[in-house]
Amino acid sequence: xxxxxxxxxxxxxxxxxxxxxxxxxxxxxxxxxxxxxxxxxxxxxxxxxxxxxxxxxxxxxxxxxxxxxxxxxxxxxxxxxxxxxxxxxxxxxxxxxxxxxxxxxxxxxxxxxxxxxxxxxxxxxxxxxxxxxxxxxxxxxxxxxxxxxxxxxxxxx
Amino acid sequence: xxxxxxxxxxxxxxxxxxxxxxxxxxxxxxxxxxxxxxxxxxxxxxxxxxxxxxxxxxxxxxxxxxxxxxxxxxxxxxxxxxxxxxxxxxxxxxxxxxxxxxxxxxxxxxxxxxxxxxxxxxxxxxxxxxxxxxxxxxxxxxxxxxxxxxxxxxxxxxxxxxxxxxxxxxxxxxxxxxxxxxxxxxxxxxxxxxxxxxxxxxxxxxxxxxxxxxxxxxxxxxxxxxxxxxxxxxxxxxxxxxxxxxxxxxxxxxxxxxxxxxxxxxxxxxxxxxxxxxxxxxxxxxxxxxxxxxxxxxxxxxxxxxxxxxxxxxxxxxxxxxxxxxxxxxxxxxxxxxxxxxxxxxxxxxxxxxxxxxxxxxxxxxxxxxxxxxxxxxxxxxxxxxxxxxxxxxxxxxxxxxxxxxxxxxxxxxxxxxxx
Numbered sequence: 001x002x003x004x005x006x007x008x009x010x011x012x013x014x015x016x017x018x019x020x021x022x023x024x025x026x027x028x029x030x031x032x033x034x035x036x037x038x039x040x041x042x043x044x045x046x047x048x049x050x051x052x053x054x055x056x057x058x059x060x061x062x063x064x065x066x067x068x069x070x071x072x073x074x075x076x077x078x079x080x081x082x083x084x085x086x087x088x089x090x091x092x093x094x095x096x097x098x099x100x101x102x103x104x105x106x107x108x109x110x111x112x113x114x115x116x117x118x119x120x121x122x123x124x125x126x127x128x129x130x131x132x133x134x135x136x137x138x139x140x141x142x143x144x145x146x147x148x149x150x151x152x153x154x155x156x157x
Numbered sequence: 158x159x160x161x162x163x164x165x166x167x168x169x170x171x172x173x174x175x176x177x178x179x180x181x182x183x184x185x186x187x188x189x190x191x192x193x194x195x196x197x198x199x200x201x202x203x204x205x206x207x208x209x210x211x212x213x214x215x216x217x218x219x220x221x222x223x224x225x226x227x228x229x230x231x232x233x234x235x236x237x238x239x240x241x242x243x244x245x246x247x248x249x250x251x252x253x254x255x256x257x258x259x260x261x262x263x264x265x266x267x268x269x270x271x272x273x274x275x276x277x278x279x280x281x282x283x284x285x286x287x288x289x290x291x292x293x294x295x296x297x298x299x300x301x302x303x304x305x306x307x308x309x310x311x312x313x314x315x316x317x318x319x320x321x322x323x324x325x326x327x328x329x330x331x332x333x334x335x336x337x338x339x340x341x342x343x344x345x346x347x348x349x350x351x352x353x354x355x356x357x358x359x360x361x362x363x364x365x366x367x368x369x370x371x372x373x374x375x376x377x378x379x380x381x382x383x384x385x386x387x388x389x390x391x392x393x394x395x396x397x398x399x400x401x402x403x404x405x406x407x408x409x410x411x412x413x414x415x416x417x418x419x420x421x422x423x424x425x426x427x428x429x430x431x432x433x434x435x436x437x438x439x440x441x442x443x444x445x446x447x448x449x450x451x452x453x454x455x456x457x458x459x460x461x462x463x464x465x466x467x468x469x470x471x472x473x474x475x476x477x478x479x480x481x482x483x484x485x486x487x488x489x490x491x492x493x494x495x496x497x498x499x500x501x502x503x504x505x506x507x508x509x510x511x512x513x514x515x516x517x518x519x520x521x522x523x524x525x526x527x528x529x530x531x532x533x534x535x536x537x538x539x540x541x542x543x544x545x546x547x548x549x550x551x552x553x554x555x556x557x558x559x560x561x562x563x564x565x566x567x568x569x570x571x572x573x574x575x576x577x
Contacts, residue, residue, distance in 0.1 A: 012344060012434065016544045021523035025223060025230035027198045039546040059345035059377065063542060064523070065280040067198055067296040088349050088379055089280055093296035141181045141310065151310075155302050156206045 003127060004051035004079050008113040009040060011057035013083075015069035015090065018061070024068055032072035050077035053117050055108055057083065061090020070094040080119060084108045095142050098150035107133050159409020161316035162382050163351040166291040166406055170274040178315040178413070186215070188268060188292075189303045190277030192259055193220040197237045198297035199278055203304050210245045211307045217249040217268060218242050219259040222519045224252075227526040257491025257517040260284040260371060260459035265491055267396035271385045272404030276303055281459050281541065283373045287366035288393060289385035289405060291351075294374060314379045316351045317342075318414040323423035324360030328575050330469065331365030332461055332539065332559040335372040336428040338420065340438035348377030350415065353408065358383065360422060363392035364465040371460045372541050375435040427574040429537075430557035433545045441562075441574040449556075453536040454485045454567040455548075456560055457515075458522045461539035462490025464497050466560040471503040473564035473575050474510040480570030485512035486528045492517060512567065524548045530555075537566040 017040040019032060037044035054073060060083035061069060070093045073081065080100035094101045100119075107124065111117070115128040124133045138146070148154040160168065160175060168176045170184035191199055196218055203210075210216055218238050226232035235252075242250035251262060260281050263269050271289035275282065278300040285292035295309070303309045319338065338352075352373050354366075361369070366389075370381035383389065385405045393400070427441045439445045456462075456470045467489055479485045487507045489495040495517065498504045507514050520527035522540040530536055530549030536556065538548065543555035556572055565573045 014542075014544045016523070016542070016547050020546060021194075021525055022529075024194045024523075024525075025228060025234060027201075027234075039551050059348070062344060062377070063280065063544060065195065065278055065282075065294045065296055067195070067278075067298060071198075085345060085348065087345070087377060089294050089296060089374075092299060096296055096298035096302075139181060145310075151298050151302050152202050152206045155306060 002051055003116050003118045004053050005049065006053050006055055006111055006113055006115045006117060007041070007044060007048065008055040012059045012062055013040060013056045014063035015061055015066050016063055018069040019066065019072040024066060027068055029075040032068055033075040036072035036076045045076065048076045048078070051079050052077060054078050054081045055083065055111050056081065057108060058085045060086050062087035065089045067093045067097065070097055070099045074099045082107050082111065095145050096151040098146060100146065102135060104133065104136055158413040159411040161351060161412045161414065162353055162384065162406045162408045163291050163316060163380060164313055166272060166274060167311060167313050176313045178313050180313045181310060182313065183308045183310050184274060185308055186276050186303050187273040188217055188275040189215055189300060190217045190219070190259060190263065190275065190279065190282060191300050192222050192279055193224060193231070193235050193238055194222045195278035195297045195300065197234045199300035199304065200237060200241050202298050202301035207305045210247065210304045213246045214248060215307070216247045216304055217263060218247055219251045219262055220253065220256050221258050221517065222523070223525050224256065224518055225516070255492065257494070258459045258462055258519055261462055261490035261494065264288060264367060265396060265493055267398040270393070270398045270400045270404060272400065272406055276300070276309060280374045281371050283378065283380050284367055284371040284459060286373070286381035287363065287370040287383050288389055289383060291380050291382065293380045312349065314349055314351045315415045316353050316412065317347055318417040319352055319354045320417060320419045321354060321356040321358055322419060322421045323357060325422050325425065327577050328427055328561045329425050330559045330561065331361060331368035333425050333428040334422065335369040336430050336435070336438050336557065337425050339372065339376045339436050341418065342376040344375065344434050344436045345377040350378055351380050351382055352378045353382040355384065358386060362465060363388055364463045367463070368460055372435065375541060427559065427562055429562060429572065430543055432543050432554040432556070435541070435543060435557060445572060449572040450535065450570060451483060451537050451566055451572060452534040453528060453530065454483060454563050455488070455521050455528055455536060455538040455540060456563050457488025457490060458519065458540040459490065460541045461560050462488055462494065464494050466539065467494060467498050467503050469560040470564040471506040473561055474512070474568060475506050477510055477568045479511035479567045483567055483570050485567040486515060486521065487512050488515045488518060488520065490517055521548055537563050537572055539563050
């Protein structure tokens, strides 16, 4: 079973700290991965592994419309972002690029830094606490975009 | 229940009689905006699914964030956009010499008209709602899909009604109004909502309204909306923006607003957002402490880089000197603003006071270039965000304020407000 570790942050994790504007002169995956979360957690890029999870509080992804922010998380191997609430442009961008996002205050409260999670068949399980969370229902339209792997894949059809 | 003005504009663009808050729909968009940071990503996304922009006349590409190009990588991004505009026959392409900060430029060019549905791959696209349209920030993939199909998916927003009363005091501006509102609502108090402004709007100039709508996103809002009144009509007509009465939308009388806030403009005082959130507001004469020493002042941006902002700053700085130890950077938002500053003698006022004047760019607002802060430095800025590290080092601090406050602070070397 594929599992990942949790990187946990507070409220208002904004797109400036997810990928600072000084790196927006290059939208390449390598550049985005190299500087992901740099202004909130300088050690993120050396610790994050494929399949890990990011957990935040309220208003995750606030600020700039830069798609580079969810792209930086996706390029870092982040499987899903779980937060109490998302800023709307970050929400759109994540859906559009096929980055899984889960809005749940309960999960964001209960899941702790460094916990080990799995995400399978619509259930998120915290192996550290043994607690299982069925995923909240998703709007059909948004679900379809995520299922296709992103908006451009959906548009192609 | 009836519809808000925003909901009516969505209904029209989705080809429906009516829509309800929360519904997801696809709608035809009238303008699709991108800049030198977001367009390159949109261009490569678009090319994954198709070759041609469906309606080149609806696409507006503005090079404004890192121009004139600050380094080789930025130059490459600009070139990508420039080549794409030529290849796709995009007429509304604005390069160095014609360009300006996008949200100051589009209304100035008369491209923004009432009743439109405008999307932009930039969060401050919400600015244009000052002129009776719906405009909202989206991402690069959204921009790509809209360029390819002319349509985009939206969630119909609930509305928050802001009823304005009274009129503004001297040295109080649209910036103080929106900072006050963000303080009331919080940085996510309007997430997914429309902010619709009604009541006594007469004391708010079109430029004040553009500033107010610009920062709607800082409380999470999807868009802002001001009805089209005589002030808006006169501004639109001066910019050559033509429209018909069918493009002028008002909410239904029984429109369902989620909540209503009343704001007495005569009670709004000069306001500053302290680090590190736009909602962390303090008011002069009440809780702004004395003696906060500053290192830099920035006057410009899509929030406050218009002519009225330049005039406000110059009125404070005329015949006075920028304090020793303070760098004051003035950035007229567009070439037209720059030209008008020159013609009106404002550039001389800035230079005589010891400020520098830059060509139009977003530059320091997002910590790009043209005024980056060192470890522990403080700036007073007329821009829109004061997040950790926004303008430079993660230990630096940004205080958001009006051009009056920024200019007075530059002169005094501490956070300060002109005395009435």
